[in-house]
Amino acid sequence: MTNFDDFLAEVHTVAIGGHIRPDGDCVGSCLATYNYIKTWYPDIDVTVYLEPIPNIFKFMARSNEIVSDFSGDTVYDLFIAQDCGDTGRLGGAAHFFEQAKHTVCVDHHISNQSFAQDNYIFPQASSASELVYELLPKERITKEIAECIYTGMVHDTGVFQYSCTSRKTMEIAGALMECGINYPKIVDDTFYTKTYNQNRIMGLALLKSRLHLNGKCISSVITEEEMTQYDVLPKHLDGIVNQLRVTKDVEVAVFLYETGDGTFKASTRSREVVDVSKVAVKYGGGGHIRAAGFSMTGDADAIIEQIISDLAEQIK
Structure with missing residues (x-):
């Protein structure tokens, strides 16, 4: 797999899913992919399935379109699993994955056993969001997509302090900053700010x-x-x-x-x-x-x- 476009050219329906109890990287990577398809492939019917997300992540574009109702028997042309190490971690969306005509997995968990038909798995990567960045044409990364990717990277690197942070991670973060995102606000509002309770x-x-x-x-x-x-x-x-x-x-x-x-x-x-x-x-x-x-x-x-x-x- 070299980019998402390889799989989107001939499909009409796409589902995107991440792991149960979604965190910043899960939400960021899934919404980045969702926004990319919605923006550049308007003819594709795409749905993003996630359990209810924390309020701090609802600033990301189209977060209000996340579907948390996993009922139904739709057979999708393509299912993209992100930041998820196995089918069980997809929770209620697992049956959509199992029934899909084609499946793709983008992940950085070392425990991932390549459970999809096509896999983009690099345990050394900082986050699934970093991998999503690699799979997108750079000229098509909008400010909204950049916000999603940056948020995911921030949360899985502990604001770039964990050992999973590499030179590539920092270079990607720099490129995303140049997209015009309000990166100090993303860090402060989603990582550091806590409620009284x-x-x-x-x-x-x-x-x-x-x-x-x-x-x-x-x-x-x-x-x-x-x-x-x-x-x-x-x-x-x-x-x-x-x-x-x-x-x-x-x-x-x-x-x-x-x-x-x-x-x-x-x-x-x-x-x-x-x-x-x-x-x-x-x-x-x-x-x-x-x-x-x-x-x-x-x-x-x-x-x-x-x-x-x-x-x-x-x-x-």
Whole structure:
């Protein structure tokens, strides 16, 4: 695969989908592709399927056209899966992918096993949004498309501070800035700004945190009851695991939040040594070397102990 145009020339219907609980890269990459098709291929009937997105991303062009109703049996000529490591991660949109006449995947998760018919998968890339940029004709990247791509890159690189940031990443970011986007506002409004309740729940997570493995690992857990008490949803917990990770001398951060029925969503981040994707894959999840996630059922303390045991094998 060299560009999206190779697949759009002969199709009439296209569906675009990303992973469940969409984050900045998922939303940005999907909306960038959606806006590209809507702008340059007006005769194509295109739909973007995502679960409801956080309000901070609704400034992006045509975000109001995202479809979160996954019912129906439409057979699309083409399904483009982005920022998604496997069919299961597509959630309710998976059946559209499975029924589509042709499928394409654009992704940077190291756990991706090339599940589409055509795959553009580069684990070393900073984000799926960076890969979308590579697949688009540069002269056709509008300001609106640039905003989507830049937002996705900002969120998967932690504003260009994570190790996945490369020279290419910075060069692409520079090119997007020249499209006239308000890049300081995108960073401030979507990455740094938190609501009062978000700051309170982060404070609680930090107060409850514990150190393990001689200070090389830090963990914290937020329960459903606490989320209700602080009036927050899972989407409001973004940033907590990253804040844990920047603790001095910590190599790995583990953050759990309860999702119901004794199940916890685990987010992991590492600094330099540990490949957290190995732990994630062990428990049916996936992700990147320095950032990965998965779900586990059971007692929170027991889950933390098991994860710490797995991490200890790499840290030692």
